Amino acid sequence: MRLLVDAGNTRIKWRLDSDGRVVDQGAALLVDRNPLAALAGRADAVERVAVSVVAAEEQRERLSQLLSDLTGAPVRYHWAEAARGGLVNAYSSPSKMGADRWHAMYGAWASRRQGCAVVDAGSAVTVDYVDDAGRHLGGFILPGLQMMFRSLKTDAARIGFDPDQVLEVAPGRSTTECVNHGLAWLSAGMVSRIQQDMASFGLRETLVTGGDADRLVRLGLNGIIKPGLVLDGLAKIDGEELAG
Numbered sequence: 001m002r003l004l005v006d007a008g009n010t011r012i013k014w015r016l017d018s019d020g021r022v023v024d025q026g027a028a029l030l031v032d033r034n035p036l037a038a039l040a041g042r043a044d045a046v047e048r049v050a051v052s053v054v055a056a057e058e059q060r061e062r063l064s065q066l067l068s069d070l071t072g073a074p075v076r077y078h079w080a081e082a083a084r085g086g087l088v089n090a091y092s093s094p095s096k097m098g099a100d101r102w103h104a105m106y107g108a109w110a111s112r113r114q115g116c117a118v119v120d121a122g123s124a125v126t127v128d129y130v131d132d133a134g135r136h137l138g139g140f141i142l143p144g145l146q147m148m149f150r151s152l153k154t155d156a157a158r159i160g161f162d163p164d165q166v167l168e169v170a171p172g173r174s175t176t177e178c179v180n181h182g183l184a185w186l187s188a189g190m191v192s193r194i195q196q197d198m199a200s201f202g203l204r205e206t207l208v209t210g211g212d213a214d215r216l217v218r219l220g221l222n223g224i225i226k227p228g229l230v231l232d233g234l235a236k237i238d239g240e241e242l243a244g
Ligand SMILES: Nc1ncnc2c1ncn2[C@@H]1O[C@H](COP(=O)(O)OP(=O)(O)O)[C@@H](O)[C@H]1O
Pocket: 007, 008, 009, 010, 011, 012, 121, 122, 123, 124, 144, 145, 146, 147, 209, 210, 211, 212
């Protein structure tokens, strides 16, 4: 059995897989005392661990310690790459790209082998475009929903509001409405820009992952929700590395 781990800036997502079959999966907040607690007592069967991490280096070290407390199995960290299996990264310095973006893109590319957009609505939102030839055309990094609520709350003295994840885009008539509708309106604007880009780059499908994936779809993004897309790509890459 193999343990796959996707450590984002907010949550750690994990999956136990056996020969490509999902045996179990879960998620916990990165700040939890032990985000891998659900795996205690089941680690004996783990023969190998594969990790995709974008959280800070100190969080990676903490995760590393949690994993070695859990299992003696070898742990392999996978990072962004220049190219793999026909997918070619647009970055001139691929190691600077978040591992999660590469793994999500590879998850999409390996299963479809056609042009697509990959949207990861996590702590930050990332949008990446891949054409039919497997060329990554580039992407965007934007603040995620909680990050935007936080910055409005902490960086402006007189914006008092109760954050609420509404999908309402009408002009607001109170501070709370202006903020909540404003963020829905901003996300809806991003959604229509993605859809314009899809048409102009001739891309067919949008795959959406991350904690706020469902919100973007409800705001009109014409996409397929793939909650485990990063883990799908990670599983594939780790399997390919093992096979040599
Ligand atoms: N249970 C949850 N805990 C925290 N954030 C959540 C939860 N459910 C949905 N979210 C939303 O998910 C976003 C974080 O997405 P996630 O995919 O967990 O991020 P990351 O990959 O950066 O760890 C937050 O902006 C938040 O709005």
